[in-house]
Amino acid sequence: MRAVLIVARRELGAYVATPVAVVFIVIFLAIQGLLTFNLGGFFARNQADLVAFFDFIPWVFLLLIPAITMRLWAEERRLGTIEMLLTLPLTQAQAVLGKFLAAWAFCIAALALTFPFVITVNYLGAPDNGAILAGYLGAVLLAGAFLAIGGAISALTRNQVIAFVGAVAVCFLFAATSYPVVSAFLSSALPWLAVLARRISLVARFQGFVRGVIDPRDLLFFASFIGFWLYLNTLFVKARQTD
Amino acid sequence: MTALVEIEGLTKRFGGFTAVDHISFSVGRGEVLGFLGPNGAGKSTTMRMLAGFMEPSEGRARILGHDVRSDPIAARRELGFLPEGAPTYPEMSVGGFLSFAAAVRGYGGRERAARVAAAMELTGLEGVRLQPVETLSKGFKRRVGLAQALLHDPPVLVLDEPTDGLDPNQKHEVRTLITRMAPHKAIIVSTHILEEVDAVCTRAIVIAAGRIVADATPAQLARLHPSGKLDDVFRALTHATAATAQPARAA
Structure with missing residues (x-):
């Protein structure tokens, strides 16, 4: 665990040392504010909740999280630093976990900076703060799931553009299946796939959290989903270490 | 003499191509082994x-x-x-990078600071401690990599082209450093600069097309060619093997 935290700390330091952190957080907050207040009709709804805010989270994450994960391994490979890192006395799994935790902590920090939304709804009315907290928990888990996917895809290539596009595509696969258009099409065309798609849909589970329901099965799902992709990430790093 | 590094029948194949073909040798304390060969002979692969x-x-x-x-x-x-x-993270400072490597190696607090300071002193990096690695010249970057390898005062050092891209003064410093550490360590240095072998190595292995074609002291090696020059020996050894190995590789 000590080695994991050392890797995580170095990785977080790299976000802060480059403009990545500032650009990401500013754009995330700007897009999230724009979508919630304008497109989401926050005021027109006339309800003190953050449903409009959370509705857009999966789509904003879908575009921005691969931007964080694309460099995780692709850059190590391109710079050759992977050879230095993985010949230090630490295992591939420790490096994978350290990088993932750093990216996750960074996303959690970005989410925490959306606190003015919470203040706003509390000022305007009396929202169900329990549901809002559950929604944030769901958002943190969704971010973790997308990060785990993105990290694994990044381990497959030395090209950051490929890592980005690949991660968006795979995340989209797990996000889109909860939307009526997609699920209706699947039920009519490929019924057996529709059942599976509903089960693995990240967004459908996230929406449960937004409604204020923390289901242990959903927690277990996210934990095993993240674990599965981190395991794949480790395998990819091992298999393609020297490319 | 006890062997600190033992290699037995080491082989690496990439698809149908054999990059390293059943290489065996061992290196003991006090030895500086020069690992020679043309580009693509399998030096880096063996070291990796x-x-x-x-x-x-x-x-x-x-x-x-x-x-x-x-x-x-x-x-x-x-x-x-x-x-x-000598890859290093470009955005990190020299001190920050070495501190990271020392932390991974399990050093904390005062001990870590002392290790980093000692490694920077050995490699002459004190003056650029706070500079980001990306702003350094090629020679300094190489020294940062070298400092990382020396942090924990390891009994075995494997240096892949440590003097590549350095100016003559820097080359001399690195060679002096290697010679000074030699009595306590087993050191493997890959290079294609033959004068380096004469300058620092107690023994040289020449590999070509993934196989060992010579394993001797630099002086013995020089006697293999009438001219007595390592250059000529190197050419004779590696050309001959490349020619005979070609059909075998295709098969």
Whole structure:
């Protein structure tokens, strides 16, 4: 665990040392504010909740999280630093976990900076703060799931553009299946796939959290989903270490 | 003399191509082994397998008795490795990067600071401690990589082209450093600068097309050619092998 935290700390330091952190957080907050207040009709709804805010989270994450994960391994490979890192006395799994935790902590920090939304709804009315907290928990888990996917895809290539596009595509696969258009099409065309798609849909589970329901099965799902992709990430790093 | 590094039948295949073909040798304390060969002969591949970065297709490598495949962490603790091109994180400061490497190696607090300071002193990096690595010249970058390999004062050093891209003064400094450390360590240095072999190595292995074609002291090696020049020996050894190995590789 000590080695994991050392890797995580170095990785977080790299976000802060480059403009990545500032650009990401500013754009995330700007897009999230724009979508919630304008497109989401926050005021027109006339309800003190953050449903409009959370509705857009999966789509904003879908575009921005691969931007964080694309460099995780692709850059190590391109710079050759992977050879230095993985010949230090630490295992591939420790490096994978350290990088993932750093990216996750960074996303959690970005989410925490959306606190003015919470203040706003509390000022305007009396929202169900329990549901809002559950929604944030769901958002943190969704971010973790997308990060785990993105990290694994990044381990497959030395090209950051490929890592980005690949991660968006795979995340989209797990996000889109909860939307009526997609699920209706699947039920009519490929019924057996529709059942599976509903089960693995990240967004459908996230929406449960937004409604204020923390289901242990959903927690277990996210934990095993993240674990599965981190395991794949480790395998990819091992298999393609020297490319 | 006890062998700190033992390599037995080490082989690496990439698809149908054999990059390293059943290489065996061992290196003891006090030895500086020059690892010579033309580009693409398998020098870096052998070193990467020894450092545990590449999985061998066959054979085994041990560092102080720790097998690099079955006990990689223990093996790497005893090893200082400078990868080819001395890669380091460009946005980190020299001190920050060395501190990171020292932390991974398990040093904390005052001990870590002392280790980093000692490694920077050995490699002459004190003046650029706070500079980001990306702003440094090629020679300084190489020294940062070298400092990383020396941090924990390892009994085994594997340096892949440590003097590549350095100016003559810097080359001289690195060679002096290697010679000074030599009595207490087993050191493997890859190079294609032959004067370096004369200057620092107690023994030289020439590899060509993935095989060892000579294993001798620099003086013995020089006697293999009537001219007595390492240059001519190197050319004769590696050309002959490349010519005979070509059909074998195609088959």
